Amino acid sequence: MPQLLITGANRGIGLALTELYLASGWDVVACCRDPSQADDLLYLISDNPGLEVYQLDVTDYDGLADLAQELSDRPIDLLINNAGYYGPNAVLLGDIPVEEWRKVLEINTIAPLKVTEAFLPQLRAAKGTVACISSSMGSIEDNQSGGSYLYRSSKAALNAVTKSLALDLAADGITAVVIHPGWVRTDMGGPHGLIDANVSAQGIQSCLAQLTPQDSGKFFDYHGRHLAW
Template sequence: MSQVFITGANRGIGLALTKLYLKAGWDVVACCRNPAQADDLLYLISDNPGLEVYQLDVTDYDAVRELAQELADRPISLLINNAGYYGPYNIAIGDTDVEEWRQVMEINAIAPMKVVEAFLPHLKLARGTVANISSKMGSMTDNCSGGSYFYRSSKAALNAVTKSLAQDLAVDGIKAVVIHPGWVRTDMGGPHGLIDTETSSTGIKSVLDNLSAEQSGHFYDFKGNLIPW
């Protein structure tokens, strides 16, 4: 049975991906910071014996390692680093809060790497795939409007991390890819997003289902279109 590990699974894209993979017959390890408040996620447990829900703050690296140890010897076919943080909006030049910037960078770029490091033995067992949920806002080529310094820089960093993972883990048969989920109507994306979570998650799963070794280390949107760095 294939197993997927998803962070930020309590709402938005993470919850939609959890539902989609369960429907497809996968076992799902769903992680979020506050399971007690994740009613929509917990509701799925009764009808889905393949679902396990764990409390996990991805920036608590001791907890990440402990969970990896708890799940030792379990092959993970797909690790989706979905948890993310936009940070404050409308940051102007001369008004950058360093502590907020550090938090955005840690959640969006450093934590995904630490999760991969902790679960690397599990990925090796399955010759699995790392899917890092990024954004076109991390693309240098696509940046035609400026601003969003915290979020853009964090996603650009995540893209660089993923590219290196793809190079370094190829010897183990592990693929790593960056996915832009689209502008989705979520708490982060806001009510004016162009697509819903079901459309985004369905597209993401299709991209990952058909991902070849040659596509590892690249940047795709949820439709499978290549995005320039």
């Protein structure tokens, strides 16, 4: 069976993607910070023998190395770096909270690269795909409203990281892309999102299923459309 490893799998888009790939016959390694609090994810185990749930804080790099070692014999066909953090709302210019900015960058930019690094042998073994969940708010060209300094900068940086991964891993047969999941009604996206997590997940899965090596390094939305950097 093809193998998916996904972070932030306990709720929202991550949970919806986990359910969708399980229903499509994939084995799924689902990671989240606190499985004891992930009731909806744990509920899936009884009906899905291909699901394994692991504790992982993506900023705990020692723990990440331990998990990668534990799964060292597991080829990974698809890594979805989904875990993310928006940061505080209503941050105004002139009062940027530096420690929170560092936290947003750590989770949204540094951690996806470190996760990818940790699982490179498994990705190489499968000639797999790395999909980083970004946002249209990381598009510099599309920024028409300003603000959101913490989140925008972290996702723009994630886009740059993923572009470099695409170039550096091309010789290994690994594809790397970033995907805007839409404005989704989740804890992060809020109640006014335009779509629910299932619609987003279905679009992301369809987009990823249609990728070719020539798509590596590109920025897509959940409809599979190219977005401007």
